[in-house]
Amino acid sequence: MDKSQHLGPDAQVDDKALAFAPTDPALTDPFLTMAEDWFSSPGFEWHPHRGLETVTLVVDGVLEHGDNLGHAGALEPGEVQWMTAGKGIIHRELAYRNEHAHVLQLWLNLPRTEKMTDSRYQDLTRAAMRHVRAPGVVLDIHAGTVGDVTGTAQTHQPVQGLVAAIDPLASYELAVPAEHRLFAHVISGRALIGGREVAAGQTGWSDPVAGVDETVLHLAVPDGDAPTRVMVYSGTPLHEPVAFGGPFVMNSRTEIDEAFRDFRSGTFGPVPRQARLAYDR
Numbered sequence: 001m002d003k004s005q006h007l008g009p010d011a012q013v014d015d016k017a018l019a020f021a022p023t024d025p026a027l028t029d030p031f032l033t034m035a036e037d038w039f040s041s042p043g044f045e046w047h048p049h050r051g052l053e054t055v056t057l058v059v060d061g062v063l064e065h066g067d068n069l070g071h072a073g074a075l076e077p078g079e080v081q082w083m084t085a086g087k088g089i090i091h092r093e094l095a096y097r098n099e100h101a102h103v104l105q106l107w108l109n110l111p112r113t114e115k116m117t118d119s120r121y122q123d124l125t126r127a128a129m130r131h132v133r134a135p136g137v138v139l140d141i142h143a144g145t146v147g148d149v150t151g152t153a154q155t156h157q158p159v160q161g162l163v164a165a166i167d168p169l170a171s172y173e174l175a176v177p178a179e180h181r182l183f184a185h186v187i188s189g190r191a192l193i194g195g196r197e198v199a200a201g202q203t204g205w206s207d208p209v210a211g212v213d214e215t216v217l218h219l220a221v222p223d224g225d226a227p228t229r230v231m232v233y234s235g236t237p238l239h240e241p242v243a244f245g246g247p248f249v250m251n252s253r254t255e256i257d258e259a260f261r262d263f264r265s266g267t268f269g270p271v272p273r274q275a276r277l278a279y280d281r
Helices: 253-265
Strands: 015-020 031-039 044-049 052-061 063-067 072-075 080-084 089-095 101-109 120-124 130-134 137-143 159-166 171-177 181-188 190-193 196-199 202-206 214-220 228-235 243-245 248-250
Touching (some): 031 181, 052 063, 080 089, 101 228, 137 171, 181 190, 181 196, 181 214
Antiparallel strands (some): 063 072, 137 159, 171 214, 181 202, 190 196
């Protein structure tokens, strides 16, 4: 089990924590790291990425985003920004009106064959979010299929992702492909995950299981005064070498050096001069 590592404020954010760090990618494969950020100003101004996907869940506040493909928008609590960096993108993530944004951002690795795929943005809005409902339980399905409900995120590898809101004394049996590695991060409250109590800010893990097609994760909430929110993601491990270089994730140091050269030479495109979103809310 991982406990969030509190890092505190820096030049970009009011506060920061790491739900899990990229210390040994083989143990979390295909997931690389997940950060929790609270920011008002300046946030994350224009910066590049290559070779990975970022999955950004808005926990509170409003997240303003934009990229050099011309996309721009604002996302509210419960909504998700799924960005495929692929061969290279320049984007920014700011607090709308410089007021307040609280987000969880997951870095999801891309397979070697997809690292130079075309970049894209996908906004998973509340209006388009798919749900699974059971007594005392609501699942927001981001990706993959739960029961007969499929999330709207298009992925480059098998991934199942959701956020569960579970009332006190309620429970849910979540079917998970046996070949997936899974993490369950408690956003708020406390939960029993596979029979083990996990508190807010903690992350439980399970590894792939051989010899069966499907496993079941038991999610439950003990007695309390408020629902618990749990982010549950699982995916098939890639079993590929991982090379980190700041905002780039490739398979070798040579590819990281190439990514920096490409960015500096303008291959990613120009840094946008895009205005902030109008204050129309």
